[in-house]
Amino acid sequence: MLDATTTAAELTIDDMRAAHERIKPYIHNTPVLTSSYLNELTGAELFFKCENFQKAGAFKVRGACNAVFGLTDAQAEKGVCTHSSGNHALSLSYAAGRRGIPCYVVMPKTAPEAKKAAVRGYGGQITECEPSTTSREAVFAEVQAATGAEFVHPYNDPRVIAGQATCSAELMEQVAGLDTMVAPIGGGGMISGTCLTLSNLAPDVKIYAAEPEQADDAMRSFKAGHIIADDAPVTIADGLKVPLKENTWHFVSNFVTDVQTASEQEIIDAMKLTWQRMKIVMEPSCAVPLAVILKNPDVYRGRRVGVIVTGGNVDLDKLPWMTGA
Amino acid sequence: MLDATTTAAELTIDDMRAAHERIKPYIHNTPVLTSSYLNELTGAELFFKCENFQKAGAFKVRGACNAVFGLTDAQAEKGVCTHSSGNHALSLSYAAGRRGIPCYVVMPKTAPEAKKAAVRGYGGQITECEPSTTSREAVFAEVQAATGAEFVHPYNDPRVIAGQATCSAELMEQVAGLDTMVAPIGGGGMISGTCLTLSNLAPDVKIYAAEPEQADDAMRSFKAGHIIADDAPVTIADGLKVPLKENTWHFVSNFVTDVQTASEQEIIDAMKLTWQRMKIVMEPSCAVPLAVILKNPDVYRGRRVGVIVTGGNVDLDKLPWMTGA
Numbered sequence: 001m002l003d004a005t006t007t008a009a010e011l012t013i014d015d016m017r018a019a020h021e022r023i024k025p026y027i028h029n030t031p032v033l034t035s036s037y038l039n040e041l042t043g044a045e046l047f048f049k050c051e052n053f054q055k056a057g058a059f060k061v062r063g064a065c066n067a068v069f070g071l072t073d074a075q076a077e078k079g080v081c082t083h084s085s086g087n088h089a090l091s092l093s094y095a096a097g098r099r100g101i102p103c104y105v106v107m108p109k110t111a112p113e114a115k116k117a118a119v120r121g122y123g124g125q126i127t128e129c130e131p132s133t134t135s136r137e138a139v140f141a142e143v144q145a146a147t148g149a150e151f152v153h154p155y156n157d158p159r160v161i162a163g164q165a166t167c168s169a170e171l172m173e174q175v176a177g178l179d180t181m182v183a184p185i186g187g188g189g190m191i192s193g194t195c196l197t198l199s200n201l202a203p204d205v206k207i208y209a210a211e212p213e214q215a216d217d218a219m220r221s222f223k224a225g226h227i228i229a230d231d232a233p234v235t236i237a238d239g240l241k242v243p244l245k246e247n248t249w250h251f252v253s254n255f256v257t258d259v260q261t262a263s264e265q266e267i268i269d270a271m272k273l274t275w276q277r278m279k280i281v282m283e284p285s286c287a288v289p290l291a292v293i294l295k296n297p298d299v300y301r302g303r304r305v306g307v308i309v310t311g312g313n314v315d316l317d318k319l320p321w322m323t324g325a
Numbered sequence: 326m327l328d329a330t331t332t333a334a335e336l337t338i339d340d341m342r343a344a345h346e347r348i349k350p351y352i353h354n355t356p357v358l359t360s361s362y363l364n365e366l367t368g369a370e371l372f373f374k375c376e377n378f379q380k381a382g383a384f385k386v387r388g389a390c391n392a393v394f395g396l397t398d399a400q401a402e403k404g405v406c407t408h409s410s411g412n413h414a415l416s417l418s419y420a421a422g423r424r425g426i427p428c429y430v431v432m433p434k435t436a437p438e439a440k441k442a443a444v445r446g447y448g449g450q451i452t453e454c455e456p457s458t459t460s461r462e463a464v465f466a467e468v469q470a471a472t473g474a475e476f477v478h479p480y481n482d483p484r485v486i487a488g489q490a491t492c493s494a495e496l497m498e499q500v501a502g503l504d505t506m507v508a509p510i511g512g513g514g515m516i517s518g519t520c521l522t523l524s525n526l527a528p529d530v531k532i533y534a535a536e537p538e539q540a541d542d543a544m545r546s547f548k549a550g551h552i553i554a555d556d557a558p559v560t561i562a563d564g565l566k567v568p569l570k571e572n573t574w575h576f577v578s579n580f581v582t583d584v585q586t587a588s589e590q591e592i593i594d595a596m597k598l599t600w601q602r603m604k605i606v607m608e609p610s611c612a613v614p615l616a617v618i619l620k621n622p623d624v625y626r627g628r629r630v631g632v633i634v635t636g637g638n639v640d641l642d643k644l645p646w647m648t649g650a
Contacts, residue, residue, distance in 0.1 A: 031356050033378065052604040053358065272641060279377040279606040279637030312604030316597060322647060 002070065004151065006158040008192065008250035013200035015158070016165040016193075023065040023163060026098050030054050032174045037277045042293055043301035047178065049171045052282050052312025056094040056122065057087065059167050059190060059310050060154070064091035066163030067152040068099050076101045081149035083129075083140045085111040086239055087311050088154035093124030104149050106140045114315060155189030156245035164193030169201070171306045178205060180300065182289040183308040185209035185218045185259065186240035188248025190308060195255035206257040208299075210288040212237045212267060218244055219259040222252060236264055236320050239285035239311065260299075262291035268320045270294060281312045284320060327395065329476065331483040333517065333575035338525035340483070341490040341518070348390040348488060351423050355379050357499045362602045367618055368626035372503065374496045377607050377637025381419040381447065383412035384492050384515060384635050385479070391488030392477040393420035401426050406474035408454075408465045410436040411564055412636050413479035418449030429474050431465045439640060480514030481570035489518030494526070496631045503530060505625065507614040508633040510534035510543045510584065511565035513573025515633060520580035531582040533624075535613040537562045537592060543569055544584040547577060561589055561645050564610035564636065585624075587616035593645045595619060606637045609645060 002015050033048045051059035068080055079102030082092050089105045096103035103124045107116060108131035116126055129139035144151060152160065167190070168181060181198060185191045191209050198205045211218050215233035221244055229243035244252060252259075262270070271287035274280060286309045293300045293307070327340050358373045376384035393405055404427030407417050414430045421428035428449045432441060433456035441451055454464035469476060477485065492515070493506060506523060510516045516534045523530045536543050540558035546569055554568035569577060577584075587595070596612035599605060611634045618625050618632070 036380075050604075055361075057604065275606050275641055279375075279382065281600050281604040281606060316600055316644070316646065319641070319644075321642065 002159055002162065004157055004159065008158060008161065008247040011158050011162060011196055013196070015162040016169060016197055019062070019066040019162040020166040020169060022069050023062055023166065026065045026069070026095065027055055027061055028053060029170050032171065033278055033280065035278050038290070043297060044293065045304045046293070046307055047171070047175045047305065048278065048307045048309050049167060050280065050309050051167060052280060052286065052309050054311070056090045057311055057313040058091060059164060059308065060087040060091040061094055062166050063157070063160030063163035063189060064088065064095040064152065065098070067157060067159040068092070068095035068101070070159055071150060075150055078147060079103055079149040080152050081105070081140070081144055081147060082152050082154060083107070083136050084154050085115065087313055089115070089119050089124060090122060090313070092152055093119050093122035097123040102147070102149065104143050104147055106136060106143055108136065112315060154242070155187035155192070156247045158247060160189055161192045161196060161247060164190050165196040166193070167308060168194045168197045168306065172197070172202060175304070175306065178304050178306045180206045180208065180303045180305040181308070182208045182210055182293060182305060184237070184240055184285050184288045184310055185211050185252070186285070187242040188218065188244045188252055190310060191256060192248045192251035194308070195251035199255045207255060208292065209252065209256050209259045210292040211259055211261050212240055212288060213261040213263050215241050216261050218252065219261055221249070222256065222259045225253070237267055237285040237288055239283060240288065260292035260296055262288055262295055266291040266295060272321055280309070281314060282309050283311045283314050286310045327484055327487065329482055329484065333483060333486065333572040336483050336487060336521055338521070340487040341494060341522055344391040344487040345491040345494060347394050348387055348491065351390045351394070351420065352380055352386055353378060354495050357496065358603055358605065360603050363615070368622060369618065370629045371618070371632055372496070372500045372630065373603065373632045373634050374492060375605065375634050376492060377605060377611065377634050379636070381412070381415045382636055382638040383416060384489060384633065385412040385416040386419055387491050388482070388485030388488030388514060388518070389413065389416035389420040389477065390423070392482060392484040393417070393424050393426070395484055396475060400475055403473040403475065404428055405477050406430070406465070406469055406472060407477050407479065408432070408461050409479050410440060412638055414440070414444050414449060415447060415638070417477055418444050418447035422448040427472070427474065429468050429472055431461060431468055433461065437640060479567070480512035480517070481572045483572060485514055486517045486521060486572060486576070489515050490521040491518070492633060493519045493522045493631065497522070497527060500629070500631065503629050503631045505531045505533065505628045505630040506633070507533045507535055507618065507630060509562070509565055509610050509613045509635055510536050510577070511610070512567040513543065513569045513577055515635060516581060517573045517576035519633070520576035524580045532580060533617065534577065534581050534584045535617040536584055536586050537565055537613060538586040538588050540566050541586050543577065544586055546574070547581065547584045550578070562592055562610040562613055564608060565613065585617035585621055587613055587620055591616040591620060597646050605634070606639060607634050608636045608639050611635045
């Protein structure tokens with residue numbers, strides 16, 4: 001049975017299918033939007049899978065729900081724990097709340113108050129740490145020891161990857177004949193799930209990973225053939241700062257067609273263009289796929305492209321095109 | 326046959342049905358979104374009909390397409406004309422462009438450059454006037470005389486009302502058992518279309534018109550029993566500044582359950598809440614329905630409420646919660 005010790009290579013398409021059955025009551029089958037304007041601009045047919053409309057505001061709820069609802073009652077009793085300052089913290093809190101078990105989250109004390117409030121709103125219990133890896137690991141070890149809660153890693157967990165894999169499975173059912181898929185890459189959870197689904201169900205579909213130039217560790221890893229982790233990349237796409245780990249590297253190294261990067265300004269421009277033309281609120285991280293599509297027209301022209309819009313949790317008071325934001 | 330001289334009282338549900346068949350190739354059947362958060366907050370079940378995802382970014386394209394595609398070839402040859410600084414200008418330009426006929430738009434020279442650029446982007450030809458009613462009417466008369474184009478009023482035109490009526494018809498098909506409908510009211514085109522559809526197909530559904538306190542001419546008209554027009558109301562909901570006219574007054578006076586108002590701050594709060602929670606970009610005008618729902622909980626609690634999100638054309642550089650915007 002699938003647990004935290006399963007390796008990436010052991011994951012099968014049945015794990016995705018089991019995840020989908022397990023999480024369906026707790027997630028949305030999110031809609032797919034199109035834009036004639038963006039199709040004309042790119043010469044491609046773009047299909048945006050809107051995970052910004054997902055429960056808790058991001059695709060991460062898929063993996064979190066799969067992990068939480070896959071626990072035995074004995075495991076579940078002590079709750080789940082994680083460290084995250086972003087959507088995984090929200091998603092795991094949401095999932096644990098739906099199952100009625102505790103969720104312990106270690107967050108840097110510098111994380112935005114709005115994020116902390118949202119985690120608490122879903123019932124998550126926050127322990128603050130200093131904004132350093134040393135402090136985070138030390139505080140997290142204490143929390144885990146004190147609670148005995150099950151650790152659910154934001155992306156390097158096979159249960160999480162199997163959950164994220166359900167997103168592209170839905171998209172393939174919603175749109176016939178896709179030949180290309182683009183998703184952002186940070187730690188690689190969404191891309192790994194996409195690879196799990198497509199390598200089994202539609203192995204001819206090309207899979208592009210979109211990454212900020214200023215956090216291009218996945219591109220450099222992909223070229224080098226081994227994981228290269230950056231220490232503290234700085235990018236507006238704050239969901240994409242984390243490095244690949246062994247489970248996600250398995251999928252990236254075996255199934256990704258290419259990793260493409262975009263500059264900060266290109267990401268901001270693509271984000272604003274999407275808000276203006278598609279009328280949806282998306283995070284900077286989700287704009288990276290459109291940015292790379294606009295940057296590499298020859299790769300995408302004439303193709304039917306699935307684009308994963310990963311989330312919509314953004315601070316409306318600090319939009320990147322606001323002066324002084 | 327339906328033309329600009331048909332009166333409101335002569336409109337039938339068959340005019341709506343004919344409009345729907347006529348415009349279907351040129352519009353989206355827009356999706357309906359829900360939010361558990363907003364449902365819990367209001368104690369109602371809210372179903373948001375997302376006309377912000379509509380072609381040209383607003384429901385107005387329905388009425389504009391119905392007018393444009395209902396013209397005979399002889400009428401169409403000389404094109405269409407209107408005066409508008411908002412979504413009707415965009416929508417009529419879009420519709421005319423799809424039919425391949427000219428569209429002449431009189432706009433105040435003070436209108437935002439972005440709006441003018443968008444009209445031109447759809448092929449509309451702009452003649453500028455001073456920002457006064459006198460100048461607008463004089464310039465418009467000149468344009469109409471010079472071109473012989475067919476005038477399509479933004480809302481006091483039965484062809485336009487029949488087109489807007491298709492929106493609530495779609496919503497009733499998408500969501501079973503609605504007992505309440507809320508839409509913003511400015512000139513009354515959307516509300517009139519809603520009344521046309523519901524008074525025929527679901528006469529028990531209550532219809533609420535939502536209006537800014539600072540442009541509350543519809544509420545005062547509704548109470549007084551005759552049209553009261555304000556000269557130059559000031560509100561952030563810039564689509565709702567115009568007064569009722571005889572055709573829309575017919576529907577408002579006969580079929581609207583009540584007119585409810587919200588303050589500027591309540592509109593801004595509802596707008597921001599929708600962006601944050603539903604992850605959609607909507608105009609201030611579209612936030613007025615949620616604002617009145619939040620303000621009148623006893624009216625809406627326990628009900629299944631259709632909410633028309635009228636459009637998403639907003640200046641992202643001047644959001645109302647930005648300091649100094």
